[in-house]
Amino acid sequence: MDDKYRQRLEQLENRVALLERNLDLVSAGQRRSSLRSLWRRPPLWTFEQYQPRLLNLNAFKPAPAIPADAPRIAIVTPSYNHAQYLGATIASVTSQGYANLHYHVQDGASIDGTLDLLKSLGGGFSWKSEPDAGQSSAINLGFAGVDCEIMAYLNSDDVLLPGTLAYVANYFTSHPDVDVVYGHRIFIDRDGLEVGRAVLPPHDGDALQYADYIPQETMFWRKRVWDRIGPIDESFHYAMDWDFILKAQAAGFKFVRLPRFLACFRIHDAQKTASTYAVGVREMGVLRRRVLGFDPSQMQIRRAIAPYLTKQLAYHYAHKLSLLRY
Structure with missing residues (x-):
């Protein structure tokens, strides 16, 4: 910088x-x-909300039955020097028990023991380790030539919650008009302990033009979205997911927030979100100018997303008080 x-x-x-x-x-x-x-600091963007505690996976709704005609899901994990967390990420996907799955780890030639880890984990996924031009490049490399109906990428420090793939597949199967889905997220620390939750209200396309509130690790989309607007724009290194989302929304694809916790976002000192803040500010400015046609002030952004944040706060406390259960 x-x-x-x-x-x-x-x-x-x-x-x-x-x-x-x-x-x-x-x-x-x-x-x-x-x-x-x-x-x-709304709960949506407040990562550490309480003292670390064990994540009770049994407290969530059981996984639904996987449909007989289960759509093929392709998930790519872009990775670079994340051996400390990558094993948990891979296990969270391969343990889903979803047979019609293509899962690939695209590693950027890590030097921290990632290769030894990948070699030791056996089957259930494919992987490749080679130099790339960053996270966006790795995602595109991982999806190249893949035949599937549903797509997602999961960063190498995040994890899926049990039953997520079956739930998403069932929803897409029963809602053919929906193109992109996402859900609630849980914040975990470097040790995998729960430190917070983000319970989201229904999708708000207007607020999305000012701020990216969609938890990337919970997002899945139909391949027809990728075919229309993909691949990921490799000029973005921080806000590539928001760029993809905004393009999908502008193209008229239908978004739905699912009423379920789908994945966990890991908080740690070395994560990209914290280390590339300045890059993110610049890229988010580029996207706002492109979509809105002007460069909004912080006050304008706050006013535009105020209705959404008010709803999010209501959903947060309704869940906290057990009025809403997921």
């Missing part, structure tokens, strides 16, 4: 932090301060 750009970014972050501090100082009473804090 350019030193001048880094300095400017730090100045902006400091100004935001100062403004938030002043808001807290003038808030009247602890209740109002707490509400304001929730508004600044």
